[in-house]
Amino acid sequence: MLGVGAPHFREVDTWDSHYHVQHLALPSGSSYDDLLRLVADLHEPMLDRHRPLFRCWVIDGVPGNRFAIYTKTHHSIIDGVSGLKKLYEGLSTSTERTIPTPAFALPTPEPPPAPPHPGLHRLLDTIHSAVVQVGTVNQISLSAARKAVSAALGSHVEGSLPFVAPHAPTNAPAQQARGFATLSVPLAEMHRIARQHHATLNDVAAAIIDHGLHAYLRQAGQAYAHELVAMCPVSLRDDSDSAVGTRVSALFVRLGRPEATMTDRLREVVHSVASAKDELGAMSTNAAMTFAVALVALAGAGASTHLDRVGHPACNLVISNIPGNTEPHYLNGAPLIGIFPVSALAASIGLNVTLSSYCDTMNFGFVTNTAAISDVQALAEFTGKAYAELTAESARA
Known part of the structure; x- marks a missing residue:
């Protein structure tokens, strides 16, 4: 509890x-x-x-x-x-x-055996953790401040970009009401498009969500004139790690230009993701976790004090990919038809799109703050149209 x-x-x-x-x-x-x-x-x-x-x-x-x-x-x-x-x-x-x-x-994994001197080890671990976290938070703060200043001066900054994005309609103050919609696309075709453009499935997903969101905002009379910034959680677990708790970090990725074609948008997303991954890859696992925790805490503090209404939000939306399963599953003989993530919203980030593959499809779950996105089903449909557009452009290439 x-x-x-x-x-x-x-x-x-x-x-x-x-x-x-x-x-x-x-x-x-x-x-x-x-x-x-x-x-x-x-x-x-x-x-x-x-x-x-x-x-x-x-x-x-x-x-x-x-x-x-x-x-x-x-x-x-x-x-x-x-x-x-x-x-x-x-x-x-x-x-x-x-x-x-x-x-x-289901049972949780057994904790590792206690060291010979648990009290001393706990004290040393606490001191070491505190030193690492303070150093990491200072490094994060300085890096974020430099990027924010550079962005404010009109420079095109690279890497992971928290607190750099201008306010978007998705950053409307949070309300309790939620919207939920789903979308499924063929997984094999998505893989083919990713290979053709030297991209990952995450890159393809981010590009079509970005394209769909810009189209939705234009249709709603809320056209956004800037590149959106998406927070993309990154799991720090290996395949054998099933411990209780959360072990994630995050990339803050600049997406495509509002007017970009689908192919150009995907190319821009691939470049931005690679730049952000290079920056995160230079951190240790502990530092990467502290990076995410510190930024989420800053975003939460900004939302609770309303400072995010005058400063830059942490990002404009969240895009997450949870690895799925290719094997059919059943419950008491009933086949599992699809599994759709229903993720949480935090701070004033009013759109979370989480995807997960199952068998031969990639399933998207769109969760919205309805004050930010009033018609989530329309957003899902625009994202589906963006995928069809990317498929058509890829076929012509």
């Missing part, structure tokens, strides 16, 4: 299964859009900090004789990579009618 005041965890002896795992049913004749609206409504309220920080809903009545499972877990408990891994572990790769242990009940 996350206590009030200074955050800390507490173990609990019991938990209320009726509160944490619930059953809902859509009315007869409901559509897929009705499911998305229900998920958006469930996503709005904060988790109760005095209870274990997760909730799960099984939702019946989804069109096509299907059902959905929506799970909400606090980011301090687990990050997206390890969270999705747990979700897959709570499913089966067999069509047999079996119900595996659900993700929220």
Whole structure:
């Protein structure tokens, strides 16, 4: 549990299964859009900090004789990579009618054995961690300040670019209401386009989201005349790391020019991502984690004090890719049709697009602050059109 005041965890002896795992049913004749609206409504309220920080809903009545499972877990408990891994572990790769242990009940890894002198080691580790973090925060602050000043003077700065982006419509003050939409594109075709342009799947995703967002803003009469800056979380876990907690850093990537073609936009994104990766790659793992924590804390402080309304926001949107799974999964014989991330919004960053592959598709989940993006379904459709445009341009190349 996350206590009030200074955050800390507490173990609990019991938990209320009726509160944490619930059953809902859509009315007869409901559509897929009705499911998305229900998920958006469930996503709005904060988790109760005095209870274990997760909730799960099984939702019946989804069109096509299907059902959905929506799970909400606090980011301090687990990050997206390890969270999705747990979700897959709570499913089966067999069509047999079996119900595996659900993700929220799976055991956590055993902690490493205590060192011979735990008190001394803890003290030395604390001192070392404090020295590293202070040095890293100073380095981050100086670097961010230099970039912010350079950007204000009109220079074209490179690398990871927190607090450099001008305000965009996506940075409207946060409200409680949420919007949610989905998009799926063929994974094999996405791979082909990425190889053709010497890009990654993340680059392709960022480019089409960027293109779709600019098109949406123009259609809504809110055209944005600058290059958007996206925060792109980066997992610091290896394949064997499933420890509780969050182990991520972040890139702050300049996206394409507002008027760029899809192909040119992808080329610009590839260049920006490579520059930001070089900068992050020069940091140690601890420094990279401190970098992300410090920037998120600064963004949160700016939002809570409203300083972000007069200064630059941390970024304009968040784009995240959580590695998925190519093997079909089942729950008590029912096949998993798709898995769509429903991510959190923070500070005054009113758009989070998280994607994850499953079998032969790449699935996008768009989460919005409705004060910033009022029609999230239209944004998803513009992103789909951007993908079709990139596919057509790539075929002609």
